[in-house]
Amino acid sequence: MSIATSRAQEPQNRLRRIWKVPASRAKWLWLAICLVLSGGIAGWYFYTIKTQEAPGPFDDPLRLFGIVSYVIVIITVSYTLRRRFVRGLPGKVQDWLWLHIWAGITAIIIAMLHENFVFISHEFMQGVSDLTGSDWGGAALFALIFLVVSGILGRFLDIWQTHVIAREASTNGVGIAQSLQERIRELEYTVERLSAGKSEAFKEYCLKALGQKKGGSRLLNTTPELKAYEAADFQSAAETLQQRGRLVRSLRRQTSARQTIRTWRTIHIILAILAVIVILYHGTLELLSNVFHLIPAA
Ligand code: HEM
Incomplete structure (x- = not known):
C-alpha cells in the first residue's frame, strides 16, 4: 500500500494522481516471463495428453511440471525474504511484490497441469484419503488454490482500501x-x-x-x-x-481501511505458512522418492 498526502480539497484528477503507485517496469517483465513459462508448459501439456495414453503426475513431463511449480512456490515465498529479512537484496519491494503475484498465479496453473486437473475437472474428492494420498498431493493442491485465491482477493482489497485512504486524505483538508x-x-x-x-x-x-x-x-x-x-x-x-x-x-x-488490509494480510500469511508446509512436505518427499529414489515411494 502506498499513498501520499495532501492538505487542500483537490479536484478528481489530482486525487487519481495521489493514490497511484509509481509504475513498475518489473511488473511487465515478470508478467512476460510468467506468461512465456506457463504458455510453454501448457503447450507441452496439450501435446502430452494427445500423444500419451494415461498422462499423470508420476510420469514426465507432468512430473517435471510438479517440480517447476514447487520451485515457483519457493520463488513466491522469497518476497517475504526481501520485505522482512534481507532488505539489502537488489530491487524495490514493489518489484518483488509483482514477482510474488505473477509467480503465485503461475504456480497454481502449473500445479493443476501437473495433477492433470484431477479434483478440478474430474475424479472429484471422495474422502480424506484423496487429500493425504501421494504424500499429501491433494492437500498441497488445495492449499495452493486457497492461498492464491486469498492473494488475488487481497490484492483487490488492497487497491480498494488504499483508494479509500487516499480519497479521505485528499478531501478532508488535512491528510492521513x-x-x-x-x-x-x-x-x-x-x-x-x-x-x-x-x-x-x-x-x-x-x-x-x-x-x-x-x-x-x-x-x-x-x-x-x-x-x-x-x-x-x-x-x-x-x-x-x-x-x-x-x-x-x-x-x-482511514483506520478501518488500514485495519481491513492488516486483517487480510494476517489471514494470507497464516494460510501461506500452512500451505507452504504442506507443499514443501509433498514436494520434498516426492523429490526424494520418485525423482532421486533416495527413499521408498509412498
Ligand atoms: C504460492 C503462493 C503464495 C504464497 C506462498 C504467498 C505468501 C505470502 C506471504 C508469506 C506474504 C507475507 C509477506 C510478508 O509480509 O513478509 C504474502 C503477502 C502478500 N501476498 Fe502472497 N502468497 C502467494 C500468492 C499470492 C498471490 C497469487 C497474490 C496476488 C495475486 C498475492 C498477494 C500478496 C500481497 C498483496 C501481499 C501483501 C504484500 C505487502 O503488503 O507487503 N500472494 N504472500
Missing part, C-alpha cells in the same frame, strides 16, 4: 491519520479554551460532543440554553466541533 490526529487534538484544545469559564450548559454540551465516538454529529443538531454573552464563543465552539466531527469520521474511515 497522523496529521488528522494532531489536527483533531488542536481542535479539542480550542473547544476546551472556548468553554473555560462558561456556564454548565455550555461546558456539558462541549464535553458531550467531544466524548461522542462519531464526532458529535447528533448533539450538534441541538442548542443548549445559554447566557447571551456566550453566544459568540458558542458559535465558534460549535463550528470547531463540527470540523472536528468531520475529521474524526475521516480518521475512522
Whole structure:
C-alpha cells in the first residue's frame, strides 16, 4: 500500500494522481516471463495428453511440471525474504511484490497441469484419503488454490482500501491519520479554551460532543440554553466541533481501511505458512522418492 498526502480539497484528477503507485517496469517483465513459462508448459501439456495414453503426475513431463511449480512456490515465498529479512537484496519491494503475484498465479496453473486437473475437472474428492494420498498431493493442491485465491482477493482489497485512504486524505483538508490526529487534538484544545469559564450548559454540551465516538454529529443538531454573552464563543465552539466531527469520521474511515488490509494480510500469511508446509512436505518427499529414489515411494 502506498499513498501520499495532501492538505487542500483537490479536484478528481489530482486525487487519481495521489493514490497511484509509481509504475513498475518489473511488473511487465515478470508478467512476460510468467506468461512465456506457463504458455510453454501448457503447450507441452496439450501435446502430452494427445500423444500419451494415461498422462499423470508420476510420469514426465507432468512430473517435471510438479517440480517447476514447487520451485515457483519457493520463488513466491522469497518476497517475504526481501520485505522482512534481507532488505539489502537488489530491487524495490514493489518489484518483488509483482514477482510474488505473477509467480503465485503461475504456480497454481502449473500445479493443476501437473495433477492433470484431477479434483478440478474430474475424479472429484471422495474422502480424506484423496487429500493425504501421494504424500499429501491433494492437500498441497488445495492449499495452493486457497492461498492464491486469498492473494488475488487481497490484492483487490488492497487497491480498494488504499483508494479509500487516499480519497479521505485528499478531501478532508488535512491528510492521513497522523496529521488528522494532531489536527483533531488542536481542535479539542480550542473547544476546551472556548468553554473555560462558561456556564454548565455550555461546558456539558462541549464535553458531550467531544466524548461522542462519531464526532458529535447528533448533539450538534441541538442548542443548549445559554447566557447571551456566550453566544459568540458558542458559535465558534460549535463550528470547531463540527470540523472536528468531520475529521474524526475521516480518521475512522482511514483506520478501518488500514485495519481491513492488516486483517487480510494476517489471514494470507497464516494460510501461506500452512500451505507452504504442506507443499514443501509433498514436494520434498516426492523429490526424494520418485525423482532421486533416495527413499521408498509412498
Ligand atoms: C504460492 C503462493 C503464495 C504464497 C506462498 C504467498 C505468501 C505470502 C506471504 C508469506 C506474504 C507475507 C509477506 C510478508 O509480509 O513478509 C504474502 C503477502 C502478500 N501476498 Fe502472497 N502468497 C502467494 C500468492 C499470492 C498471490 C497469487 C497474490 C496476488 C495475486 C498475492 C498477494 C500478496 C500481497 C498483496 C501481499 C501483501 C504484500 C505487502 O503488503 O507487503 N500472494 N504472500
